[in-house]
Amino acid sequence: MKIYHLSHTDLDGYACQYIVNFYFKNVKFYNSNYGKEINENFISILNDIEKDGENEALILISDLNLTLTQCEEFEKTCKEKGIKLLLLDHHQSGFECMQKYEWYLLDSSRCAAKIVYDFFSKICFKDENLERFVRVVNAVDIWLKDDEYFELGKVFLGLIANAKEINRVMFQRENVFYMFFLLERARKFIEKEDAHILLDNAVHFIKKDYFLMKKPDDTLANLLSYFIVEKLSLMKEEFVLYYDNHKGILTSNIGNTSIIGNDFLVQNPDFDFFIDVSSRKTLSFRANGKIDVSLMAKKLVGGGGHKNASGGLFVGFKESANYKFIKAQIVDLIKAKELKKESENV
Incomplete structure (x- = not known):
C-alpha cells in the first residue's frame, strides 16, 4: 500500500511526515495551510494516485483539521475510488468531525507529531531516539513551558518556520526532504548541554551544509542560487x-x-x-x-x-x-x- 501524506506547513506538520518517513518508504508527501489549499492538495493527491496506478492507497492527513463539508466530500470520493482515508490531528476545532467520522482521530492533549508517533509505533516498533524528538516537538507545539525540552523546541520551531530556501510550490519534493534534513541535523543536539543555544548558533551552518552537497563553499545566497537554478534547469x-x-x-x-x-x-x-x-x-x-x-x-x-x-x-x-x-x-x-x-x- 502506498501512502499519500498531507500535513501542515509548520514544525508539527513536517515532524509528522518525518516520523512517517522513518517507518515507511513508499510515501509521497504534500503540505498545506488551511482552507482551499487542503482541497487543492486533495485533488493533486487523487491525480497522483491515478497516475501512479495504485490499486491500494492510503491518504493520510495530519496536523490539519477539516470542515464537515470537506469530510463529506473526501469520504465520498475515497469510497468511490477504493482509497483508504485516515486523519490524525489535535485541533479542538475538528471535534464535530471526529464525532461523525470514524477515520477522523482527534486528541487535543498531544501535538499531531506525538499522535502520529504513538499510532505508528504501536503498529511497527518504538524508537527511543525518535521518541525524544517527538517530546521536543510536543513541548513547544502545545506550549509546555516547564518541560525540559521547551526552549530547544522553540529553536526547532524557528528553524522550520524560517526555512524558506526551497519553495514548496515549485519544488514540493525537494522542500519536504530539505525539512527532513534540518530536523535530522537538529535532533543531534537534543541531549547536549545548552542544546537550545548550540542549535541556535548552528542554524546557518546546518543550512549551508545541505547546499554544500552540490557546490564548494560559498555564501548561502550563492549556494542557494546554484541549487535553485540547477533544479529549474532540469524542470x-x-x-x-x-x-x-x-x-x-x-x-x-x-x-x-x-x-x-x-x-x-x-x-x-x-x-x-x-x-x-x-x-x-x-x-x-x-x-x-x-x-x-x-x-x-x-x-x-x-x-x-x-x-x-x-x-x-x-x-x-x-x-x-x-x-x-x-x-x-x-x-x-x-x-x-x-x-x-x-x-x-x-
Whole structure:
C-alpha cells in the first residue's frame, strides 16, 4: 500500500511526515495551510494516485483539521475510488468531525507529531531516539513551558518556520526532504548541554551544509542560487511560458529574483525572460538582452522599470498552492493582452 501524506506547513506538520518517513518508504508527501489549499492538495493527491496506478492507497492527513463539508466530500470520493482515508490531528476545532467520522482521530492533549508517533509505533516498533524528538516537538507545539525540552523546541520551531530556501510550490519534493534534513541535523543536539543555544548558533551552518552537497563553499545566497537554478534547469519545460514569440520561465515566490533570474538566463540561453509572481500579487521580470521586459511589464500589468529588470502588480492574481493554477492565470493574462492587441489592430 502506498501512502499519500498531507500535513501542515509548520514544525508539527513536517515532524509528522518525518516520523512517517522513518517507518515507511513508499510515501509521497504534500503540505498545506488551511482552507482551499487542503482541497487543492486533495485533488493533486487523487491525480497522483491515478497516475501512479495504485490499486491500494492510503491518504493520510495530519496536523490539519477539516470542515464537515470537506469530510463529506473526501469520504465520498475515497469510497468511490477504493482509497483508504485516515486523519490524525489535535485541533479542538475538528471535534464535530471526529464525532461523525470514524477515520477522523482527534486528541487535543498531544501535538499531531506525538499522535502520529504513538499510532505508528504501536503498529511497527518504538524508537527511543525518535521518541525524544517527538517530546521536543510536543513541548513547544502545545506550549509546555516547564518541560525540559521547551526552549530547544522553540529553536526547532524557528528553524522550520524560517526555512524558506526551497519553495514548496515549485519544488514540493525537494522542500519536504530539505525539512527532513534540518530536523535530522537538529535532533543531534537534543541531549547536549545548552542544546537550545548550540542549535541556535548552528542554524546557518546546518543550512549551508545541505547546499554544500552540490557546490564548494560559498555564501548561502550563492549556494542557494546554484541549487535553485540547477533544479529549474532540469524542470524548465514544466515552467515554460511564451510571450510575443519569446520563450520564458515562470516561477512563484522563488526569492532572490535578481540573482536566480540572471543566473538561470545565463545558463539557459534558449530562454529569453524570467518572471516570478509573488503572493503579494507582484510580478518581477528579468531578461538578458533578448527582450525589453520594461515594455513587457507595461503591456501586461501597467508596470515598468529597466530593459532587463522590471516589475508590476497583477491585481487580479489569486494565490494558490498549486503551480498549474498559478501558471494558468499568467497564461490567461498574456492571451487576454494579445487578443486586445489584435482587436485594436483590426
